Amino acid sequence: MKVGIVRFPGSNCDADVYRAVTEGLGESATYLWHKSTDLEGVDVVVLPGGFSYGDYLRAGAIARFSPIMGEVIDFARGGGLTLGICNGFQVLCEAHLLPGALVRNRNLRFRCHDVGLRVENAGTPFTSAYAEGDLLHIPIAHGEGQFVAEASTLDEVEAEERVVFRYVDRRGQATDAANPNGSARNIAGIVNAEGNILGLMPHPERHSLSVLGNTDGLGVFRSLLAAVADGRGRRSDPAPPAAAEFAAGAVAGVSS
Amino acid sequence: MSRVWSVDVRVTPREGILDPAGETIRRALGNLGYEGVHSVRAGRLIRLEVEADGAEAAKASTEKMCEQLIANPIIEDYVVRVREG
Numbered sequence: 404m405k406v407g408i409v410r411f412p413g414s415n416c417d418a419d420v421y422r423a424v425t426e427g428l429g430e431s432a433t434y435l436w437h438k439s440t441d442l443e444g445v446d447v448v449v450l451p452g453g454f455s456y457g458d459y460l461r462a463g464a465i466a467r468f469s470p471i472m473g474e475v476i477d478f479a480r481g482g483g484l485t486l487g488i489c490n491g492f493q494v495l496c497e498a499h500l501l502p503g504a505l506v507r508n509r510n511l512r513f514r515c516h517d518v519g520l521r522v523e524n525a526g527t528p529f530t531s532a533y534a535e536g537d538l539l540h541i542p543i544a545h546g547e548g549q550f551v552a553e554a555s556t557l558d559e560v561e562a563e564e565r566v567v568f569r570y571v572d573r574r575g576q577a578t579d580a581a582n583p584n585g586s587a588r589n590i591a592g593i594v595n596a597e598g599n600i601l602g603l604m605p606h607p608e609r610h611s612l613s614v615l616g617n618t619d620g621l622g623v624f625r626s627l628l629a630a631v632a633d634g635r636g637r638r639s640d641p642a643p644p645a646a647a648e649f650a651a652g653a654v655a656g657v658s659s
Numbered sequence: 660m661s662r663v664w665s666v667d668v669r670v671t672p673r674e675g676i677l678d679p680a681g682e683t684i685r686r687a688l689g690n691l692g693y694e695g696v697h698s699v700r701a702g703r704l705i706r707l708e709v710e711a712d713g714a715e716a717a718k719a720s721t722e723k724m725c726e727q728l729i730a731n732p733i734i735e736d737y738v739v740r741v742r743e744g
Contacts, residue, residue, distance in 0.1 A: 417711065447734075461731055497731065504733045511679050551676060551734060585677065 404631045407445030407639070409475065411466045414609050416452035416488065416608060421437075423611035427621050428628055437469040442639030446631045447484045448475055449620030450491025452544070452606055462505065462547045468657040472498060474639070484528055484627060484636035485600045489545055492592070492602030501595055501602045502560065503552030509585025513546040518583055520605060521571040522589055524564050527594050528630030539568075539619040541605040543583055543655035548604040550586040550593075551640040559589055568592035568603055599636055662711050664717035665742040670730050671702035705729060714741045 406424045408417050413569070419435060424432040433443060442448065455466035472494075479485040479500050487495040495501045508514060521539040522530055533539075539576070552560070560566060568591040572581040577589040592603025607620025630636060672678040678700050685699040707724075711717035721729075721739045730737040 460729070463733065464728060498732075504731055506676065506734055507679050509677065509679050511683060549677075553733075585679075 414453035452489030467497040469547035487602040
């Protein structure tokens with residue numbers, strides 16, 4: 404499996420994802436610069452956490468129009484496995500690849516601590532390594548993580564079992580106290596209707612190596628590996644052989 | 660004739676969207692003794708200088724910018740106003 408990690412100016416969890424993939428799984432990962440338009444044949448695209456473009460205007464709003472996002476949107480719409488973590492989730496919502504939006508935490512505080520998560524749907528390419536109802540401890544670190552959407556959208560997402568993770572207390576109950584940001588219905592992560600795009604506010608990559616004290620989050624990456632091995636998703640197109648064609652054209656076009 | 664127009668975009672949280680910043684301001688006003696403030700909604704003002712063939716064209720082009728980038732219609736409303744002069 405080859406994982407492409409998009410780097411926007413202000414991304415700061417890119418290296419964490421890189422190590423989760425390379426050290427946690429022993430698979431290959433590569434960074435994709437936001438100005439590039441080449442996904443380099445990767446099997447999975449990750450939009451990592453951070454503060455792309457300083458979170459100016461709205462979190463994720465400017466990054467959504469980065470040159471690479473055209474390719475990412477085509478890849479994701481075509482069934483490519485796409486994971487947005489924290490700021491990456493915000494970018495996916497701004498790009499309308501996922502419904503709803505992420506706004507300022509209800510209590511206005513930047514929340515940076517572990518939360519309890521319950522796996523609501525273990526049938527996705529991101530969660531097959533877990534069982535439904537599994538309780539995980541995963542860190543959050545965000546100021547704008549309150550998931551909001553129209554009630555009808557929330558109902559649809561729930562009915563289609565697209566809520567993948569929910570904030571819960573240690574007994575696994577989705578209480579108000581366990582909700583760190585005021586997200587509608589304690590939603591921490593959702594997938595699109597086709598199930599190949601996941602956005603979540605918590606950071607599974609930060610709990611993916613034993614040296615980090617906890618590996619609860621590694622299951623997301625193990626699930627992706629299994630999904631790719633099963634032929635789910637698709638590989639991004641290799642870079643077009645533009646250089647060679649351009650060179651040939653340039654020679655043919657020489658007139659004096 | 661093409662000239663530069665000064666355009667204001669006022670972006671506010673949509674009706675029904677919780678606005679924690681506005682609510683915090685409302686509570687602080689209460690603490691200062693300002694009674695009877697029933698609601699505060701906090702938004703942002705974005706001021707643009709836009710070259711266009713007329714006020715209507717400046718407005719239309721700014722509205723397009725709002726749809727695409729300046730506002731997120733899922734959570735925000737916006738009003739575009741071309742300033743005189």
